[in-house]
Amino acid sequence: MGATEDLGTRPAGGTAGIGRAHAKAIVLGEHAVVYGSPALALPIPELTVTARAGWGTRSRDDSDDDLSFTMPGSASRAVVAQASHSLRRLINAFEARTGAHSRTPLTVGLNGAIPPGRGLGSSAANSRAVVLALAGLFGRELTEDVAFDLVQTAENMTHGRASGVDAMAVGASAPLLFQQGRARTPAIGCDDVFIVADSGTAGSTKEAVGLLRAQFGQRTGARETFVQRATLLVGRAVRYLAEGRPAELGACMTDYHELMHEAGLSTDRIDALVRAALAAGSHGAKITGGGLGGCVLALASPRTAGQVTGQLLAAGAVRAWAVPLMGTGSHER
Template sequence: MQASPVPAAGGRRGEGAAHAKAILFGEHAVVYGAPAIAIPVDSLTAQATIERGGPAGLRIVSSLYTGPVDGAPARLTPVVTAIRASLERAGLGELARGEAGADGALVTIASSIPHERGLGSSAAVAAAIARAAFDLAGAELDGETLFDLVQTAERVAHGKPSGIDARTVAATGAIRFTRGAVAPIRIGAPLILAFADTGHPGSTAQAVGSVQALREREPASTDALLSRLAEIAEHSIEDLAAGDRAAVGAAMSEAHAILHRVGVSSDHLDAIVAAACAAGASGAKLTGGGLGGCVIAVASSTAHAEQIGAAMRDAGAERTWTVEVPAA
C-alpha cells in the first residue's frame, strides 16, 4: 500500500458517519414497487473525514486504495462519485474539480461494514462522505439532499437502486419502504438477530437481473411469488409491533424459501439457514440481493443468538455477530 499523504497543518476538517442496514422482508419484490421492511445496523459503521489542505487535487486513504482520486480503481467509482457530488452540493466545487490554485483535500474512509454482503456498505460510505463534505463546508445537510447524494453514488454501484439502502443507512429505526416512501414501524419487543457472513460476495445487480429474466420466462408464477413476498412484508408489520418473534421467524423462513425458488439463494446460504433453524432459531433467511452475502436468524435471547452463530459458523459462515433491534 502507498504511504498515506499528509494534509497541510491547520487544514479544515469535516467528519461524517453512517451505519449498515439489513432487509428483514421484501427483497426483490421491492424492485417492482412492493413494500420492504428494513432495519439500521448500528454496530457496523462507515466513517469519513475530509481534510482541506496539502498538495492540490483530491486524495483518498482507504483499506481498498490509497492515492489520488484520478488513479482510483474501477471498484471505487461509486466512492469517487460520492466525493465529487457531495463537495459540489456542499459549495466546495473547487475542491471537487481540483481547480488550479485551489486547496487539495484528503478523504479518509474507514468502514466495519463488509463489502458486497447486502448490508448497504456502498450507501453507508456515500452517506458518511456526504456528511463529511457538508460538515467541512459548515452547511446544513437535509434528509432529501443526503438521499439524493447517496442515490447518485448507488446508481453507479447498482444501476437502478430502489432507494431502500439510501433511506435505511440514514434511518434511526425500523422502516417500511415502498416506491421511495418511508414510514417508521413499531418494534413491540427487542428483536434479537444472529447475523452470518457467508464469506462470499453477493451481487445485487446480478440477482435483480436474474429475477427479471425469470419473470420474462415465467411471468405468472414469478409474479405470484413476488406478490407473496410483498404480502409477507406487509403482514410482518403487525408481528413486529406485537413483538411476536415466533411469527417473525416463521415469516422469514417462508420468505427464504421463496427467494430460493426465484433463484437468488445458493447451497451455501441454504445450509447456513438450515443450521440456524436446527439450532433453535424461530426462522432464518438471506438478507439483501442474495447469491452470497449474509443470513439473518431470529433468536430468543442474546445467549441464544451466540449459539445460533456458532451453528452457522459450523455450517460454513465466515463470521457471525449479534444484532439487537430495540423496542421502539
C-alpha cells in the same frame, strides 16, 4: 439550484470534515421493493464506516490528480480504483447540488468495519459517510432529504436502479418500513434478537437483479407473482412484529428465503446456514440482501440467541453479529 459558487483555494467550513454511517440488513422485501413492494430494514449501528475529508496541497488547476483517496486494510487495487471512480462522481454530484466548489484537491479517507458484497449496505454507508464529511468540510448544512438524494444517486450509479431502502437505512436509528421512497418506524412488540451471519462469500446485487429480471422476462406473470408474494409476507411480518409474535415473524422470514431460493438467488452455502439456524432453534432464517452470496439473517429469542450464533459459526459462518430488537447496538462473535 443556483450557479455554482467558487469558494477559492480554501472553502469556508473547516480543515476537515467527518462523516459516519452504519450497516443495515433487509428483514424482508429484497428485490420486490424495487417494484413498489414494502421492505422491512434493520439498522446495525455498531458496524460503522467513518469518512474524513480534507484539503490537498496543490491547485486543481495545476494537476489532473484532484483527489487522493485511501481505504485501509487489504482492499485490492481494483476495489480501490472502482471506489475512487464512484467517489469522484459522488463529489461532482455533491458540488452540483450544494454549490460548493474548490480549486484545491480533496483528500478523502474511508475507514470502516462493514464487509463489502454481503448485503449489509456497505456502498450506501460509504456514500453517506462521504457526503456528511464533505458537508462538514464545505460548511454546508444538509437536510436528510438532500443527504438521501445524494446517496441514492451514488447507489444508482453503483447498482443500477436502486430502491432507496439502503440509502435510508444506513442513516436510520431504528428499524424502518420503506416503500417507494418513504419510510416509517414500525411498531415493535418483540424483544428478540436478530443474528447476522456472514457466509464469507460475496454476493452481487447487480448480477442478482439481472438474473431475476431475465426470469421475469421469460415467464408471463412471474414478476407479479414474486411481488405479490413478497408484499403479503412483508405485511404479515410487520403485523407480527407489532403484536409480539416472533415465531410467526420468523416463519415469514423462512418463507421469504424460499421465495429467494426458488428464484435462484440463494447458494448451497447460504442454504446450509439457514438450515443450521433453524435446527438450533431460531424462529426463522433467510438470506439477506441481493443474493448469490452474502449473509444470513436469523431471529432468535434472547435465551437461544447464543446457541443459534454458535451453530451458525460451526456451520461455516466466518463471523456473526447479534442485534437486539429492543437495543441500539450489535455485538460481534
